[in-house]
Structure formats: C-alpha cells, structure tokens
Amino acid sequence: MATKLKAGRPAKERLLDAAERLFAQRGYHGVSIRDITEAAGADVALVNYHFGGKRALLTRVFERRAEILNRERMERLEAVQPGADGRLDLEAVVNAFMEPLILRSARGGREWKSYFALVAQVNNSPELSVLMTRHFDPVVHKFIDVLKAALPEADLRDIYWGYHFLTGALTLTFAETGRLDKLSGRLCRSTDLESVHARFAPFMAAGFSALARRRAGAAARAKPRSRKAAARVRE
Amino acid sequence: MATKLKAGRPAKERLLDAAERLFAQRGYHGVSIRDITEAAGADVALVNYHFGGKRALLTRVFERRAEILNRERMERLEAVQPGADGRLDLEAVVNAFMEPLILRSARGGREWKSYFALVAQVNNSPELSVLMTRHFDPVVHKFIDVLKAALPEADLRDIYWGYHFLTGALTLTFAETGRLDKLSGRLCRSTDLESVHARFAPFMAAGFSALARRRAGAAARAKPRSRKAAARVRE
DNA sequence: ATATTCATTGAACGTTCGTTGAATAATAGA
DNA sequence: TCTATTATTCAACGAACGTTCAATGAATAT
Numbered sequence: 297m298a299t300k301l302k303a304g305r306p307a308k309e310r311l312l313d314a315a316e317r318l319f320a321q322r323g324y325h326g327v328s329i330r331d332i333t334e335a336a337g338a339d340v341a342l343v344n345y346h347f348g349g350k351r352a353l354l355t356r357v358f359e360r361r362a363e364i365l366n367r368e369r370m371e372r373l374e375a376v377q378p379g380a381d382g383r384l385d386l387e388a389v390v391n392a393f394m395e396p397l398i399l400r401s402a403r404g405g406r407e408w409k410s411y412f413a414l415v416a417q418v419n420n421s422p423e424l425s426v427l428m429t430r431h432f433d434p435v436v437h438k439f440i441d442v443l444k445a446a447l448p449e450a451d452l453r454d455i456y457w458g459y460h461f462l463t464g465a466l467t468l469t470f471a472e473t474g475r476l477d478k479l480s481g482r483l484c485r486s487t488d489l490e491s492v493h494a495r496f497a498p499f500m501a502a503g504f505s506a507l508a509r510r511r512a513g514a515a516a517r518a519k520p521r522s523r524k525a526a527a528r529v530r531e
Numbered sequence: 532m533a534t535k536l537k538a539g540r541p542a543k544e545r546l547l548d549a550a551e552r553l554f555a556q557r558g559y560h561g562v563s564i565r566d567i568t569e570a571a572g573a574d575v576a577l578v579n580y581h582f583g584g585k586r587a588l589l590t591r592v593f594e595r596r597a598e599i600l601n602r603e604r605m606e607r608l609e610a611v612q613p614g615a616d617g618r619l620d621l622e623a624v625v626n627a628f629m630e631p632l633i634l635r636s637a638r639g640g641r642e643w644k645s646y647f648a649l650v651a652q653v654n655n656s657p658e659l660s661v662l663m664t665r666h667f668d669p670v671v672h673k674f675i676d677v678l679k680a681a682l683p684e685a686d687l688r689d690i691y692w693g694y695h696f697l698t699g700a701l702t703l704t705f706a707e708t709g710r711l712d713k714l715s716g717r718l719c720r721s722t723d724l725e726s727v728h729a730r731f732a733p734f735m736a737a738g739f740s741a742l743a744r745r746r747a748g749a750a751a752r753a754k755p756r757s758r759k760a761a762a763r764v765r766e
Numbered sequence: 767a768t769a770t771t772c773a774t775t776g777a778a779c780g781t782t783c784g785t786t787g788a789a790t791a792a793t794a795g796a
Numbered sequence: 797t798c799t800a801t802t803a804t805t806c807a808a809c810g811a812a813c814g815t816t817c818a819a820t821g822a823a824t825a826t
Contacts, residue, residue: 468699
C-alpha cells in the first residue's frame with residue numbers, strides 16, 4: 297500500500313538497492329519490475345528510463361559491486377607469499393580467494409549479503425551464468441594460477457574440479473537458504489559467517505591436497521619403475 | 532508452432548516429463564504452464580485438471596523420483612561396514628551418499644539428469660528449499676549419523692558444515708551450468724560425471740578429516756587444566 | 767529570467783500469465 | 797448397448813506482466 301523509503305537519495309540508486317535485494321531473494325524471474333519500483337518507492341517507468349529494461353537492470357546490479365570485489369581479490373591473490381619452506385600455503389591461497397567475500401558479508405551490512413546471494417542465484421542458473429563469466433573470470437583464472445603454483449605436481453583437471461567443488465560450496469553458503477539451520481536443529485546458522493570462515497579453507501585445502509596425492513599415487517603406480525618403490529614402502 | 536510428441540503415453544505423464552525438464556532448465560518462475568503443455572503436446576487446462584495448479588505440478592515432479600532415490604541411498608548408507616581397523620571408511624560413506632545420484636545420472640538417461648538439475652534449482656532457492664526438507668531430510672539425517680560414526684571424535688558442527696560444503700558442491704555439479712567447461716577451456720566437462728565420481732569422495736573425505744583434526748587440536752589447547760601446561764610450554 | 771536538459775509521473779499499450787467452466791471425446795462398467 | 801466416469805479440448809476470464817509515451821516537475825546553464 298504505502299510506498300517505502302522515498303529518502304533523499306536519487307531514485308536510480310534506490311532502484312539498484314531494491315533490485316539487488318529482491319533478485320537475490322527470489323531470483324530474476326521471481327521478481328517483477330513493479331515489485332522493485334514499489335519497494336524503491338519509485339515509478340514503474342523509471343526502470344526503463346534509467347536502465348533500459350529489466351534485464352539491463354540485473355546486469356547493472358551485478359556489475360556494480362563486481363569491480364570493487366575483483367580489485368580486492370586480485371590484490372589478495374597477488375600478495376600470497378611462499379612460506380619458510382618456499383611453498384605457497386594452500387589455506388592462505390583459499391583464504392585470499394574467499395575472505396574478501398566473507399569479511400564484506402560479515403561486516404559490510406545487508407547490501408553486500410544481498411549481493412552475494414544474487415551472485416549465488418546467477419551462478420546456479422544456466423541462463424544467467426554468462427554474467428559470471430563476463431565479470432569474474434579474470435579473478436578466477438588468477439586463483440587457479442595461484443593454485444597451480446601451490447600444487448605444482450597436481451593434474452590441471454584436479455585443480456579445475458577442486459575449484460568447481462569449492463565454488464559450489466561457496467555458492468550454497470551465500471544463498472543462505474536456512475536449510476542447514478533446520479537440518480542441524482539450530483546448532484548451525486546459515487548466517488554465521490564466522491563459522492564458515494573458520495572451516496572453509498581447511499576443508500578445501502585438504503580436498504585439493506587429497507586430489508593431488510591421489511594423482512601422484514596413480515602416476516607412481518602407472519610408472520613401471522616405481523612399482524618396486526611402492527612395494528618397498530609396503531614392506 | 533507444432534506440438535511435440537503426442538505419443539501413446541497419457542498426457543499426465545507427458546506433462547510430468549516436460550515439467551521436469553523445463554523446471555530444471557529455467558527454474559520455477561522461468562517456465563509458464565503454456566511452455567510445459569506445449570512441450571508435452573497437451574492442452575493448457577490439463578495441468579489444473581490433473582495436478583491442481585502450477586505449484587502442485589512442481590511438487591508432484593519433485594516427489595516422483597524422490598522415493599526411489601531415498602530407498603537406494605538409505606540401503607547404501609546402512610550397508611557401509613567397518614573396515615579391518617574397525618572404523619568406517621570416510622570415502623565409502625561419502626560414496627554411499629553420492630553414488631546413487633552419479634550412477635543414475637550417468638546411466639539413467641536424460642530424465643534423471645533433469646531431475647537432479649531440478650533438485651539443484653530447488654536446493655538453492657529459499658522459496659522452494661522446503662521441498663528439500665520435506666522429501667530428503669530422513670536420508671540426510673542418516674548420512675550425518677553415519678558420518679558421526681565415522682568421525683566419533685569430531686565436533687557435530689564440523690560435520691554439519693562439512694555436509695553443507697559437500698551438498699553445495701553436489702548441487703553445482705548437477706546444475707550443469709557449463710561454466711567449468713568455458714573456464715577450463717574445455718579441459719573439463721560439466722557433463723563428465725565419471726570425473727566427478729573419481730574426485731568427489733576423496734576431496735570431501737579429506738575435508739571432513741581436516742575439520743576433525745583441526746578440532747582435536749583446538750580442544751587440546753582449550754582445556755582449562757591444560758592451560759597451565761600451555762603456560763608451562765610458553766615459559 | 768529564460769531556455770535546456772534531466773528526472774519523474776500517470777496512464778495506457780498489447781501480451782502473457784494462471785486458472786476456470788462448459789462442451790466434447792474416450793474409456794470402462796452394467 | 798446404454799451409462800457413468802474419466803480425459804481432453806476450446807474459449808474465455810481477470811490479473812499481472814514489461815514496456816512506451818506524452819505531460820509535468822526539478823535542476824542547470826546561458
């Protein structure tokens with residue numbers, strides 16, 4: 297009934313904020329232009345005036361925070377330094393990729409949370425995942441490069457599949473469906489990002505290591521001359 | 532234009548199949564009743580006649596294969612036996628949970644693939660994830676129980692969060708957005724379930740183990756009476 | 767002060783949405 | 797065969813959809 301928040305900020309920004317929140321909660325097709333304009337306290341026509349259409353509004357919302365995020369993640373990934381043993385720490389690499397998300401989500405207020413939920417929606421949609429490619433590929437390629445450096449002996453496919461598992465876990469985390477809350481009888485909270493922060497890197501780093509080890513074992517087993525070595529170890 | 536496949540099978544079944552495929556591809560709100568009836572070669576009114584509405588059709592599609600799947604997964608989880616050392620093998624536990632999905636998807640034809648993509652859609656949607664709770668909770672609780680048995684020393688929250696990461700990876704896998712294909716320059720294929728099969732359990736088992744280890748270390752450090760010991764070490 | 771550009775409004779467009787009811791066809795039981 | 801039930805078709809409903817346009821208000825520059 298009553299329009300919401302006709303604050304001093306320009307309607308264009310209010311529309312972006314409302315669209316971000318609603319697209320994140322209900323998905324692109326689950327929200328109408330009228331839902332958005334009503335929530336923003338703006339007229340229906342303004343979406344087309346300012347952005348050129350519903351789809352263009354989604355694109356604008358999506359790219360609005362992508363730059364900030366990409367810069368931060370890229371810096372973190374470039375700053376990962378080898379440890380005392382001269383090797384890159386896998387957990388540090390994973391954290392460089394994930395912490396910019398977690399920290400902004402935990403401390404950056406509701407806006408960033410909505411944005412990440414939107415990214416989760418987009419990432420899982422075959423129709424929209426082109427936006428992921430367009431806006432996040434450079435930082436992902438950088439991530440994979442650093443993973444390669446941290447796991448020089450690993451098969452490239454293992455790294456890609458590991459990244460796939462990692463990003464799937466990240467996606468579901470930011471979707472915040474509340475399912476884990478019910479499942480665990482409120483022992484765990486989807487919104488508790490500190491819990492995610494503490495567990496994510498150890499879990500994923502161990503996963504990557506296991507794939508690399510598995511590969512190394514398979515390679516050793518396949519090589520004729522190292523079969524003797526394996527037998528020796530077994531004795 | 533032309534209606535598709537008015538085969539001998541009753542329209543009710545054709546509607547279920549078409550709805551499964553389209554909901555999986557485009558999401559609930561991305562598909563109209565007319566899209567579905569047209570693909571099934573049936574009249575628009577039949578959705579309401581047979582199922583009572585669009586939402587009820589989704590529910591019916593969702594639960595159609597859930598029973599078969601639940602029975603199979605439950606049997607697999609109950610059949611996991613302790614190894615020679617008397618402990619449950621983590622990879623075997625993960626495989627009991629995942630293999631029924633992978634194998635059906637790989638060998639069960641396009642129908643099961645669509646179904647899993649639909650489950651992925653539902654799992655990531657706050658609006659629809661109640662369907663997950665309603666139809667898949669028993670088998671998930673069983674899975675978590677077996678995980679507990681395999682990791683008796685682990686904190687319960689670690690197990691729940693580990694399950695969360697695992698199911699996120701599984702969800703993105705079945706969404707088959709094709710993003711990994713582009714990202715890897717066609718080195719990896721989203722549709723290549725054998726590759727997933729080979730890597731999933733090792734990756735996740737290692738993740739769970741890492742969380743349990745981390746916890747064991749933290750618990751030792753946090754015990755009150757060991758504070759003195761810690762102090763002693765510090766001196 | 768006037769002219770010009772930008773932002774916003776209100777009303778309407780044609781289309782598609784989910785749903786419904788009456789009419790017809792197909793099937794099964796007596 | 798007649799009847800009763802079930803399945804399907806056809807046409808239409810009101811509501812909501814994304815979009816458009818002319819009119820109005822506000823801001824800026826000349």
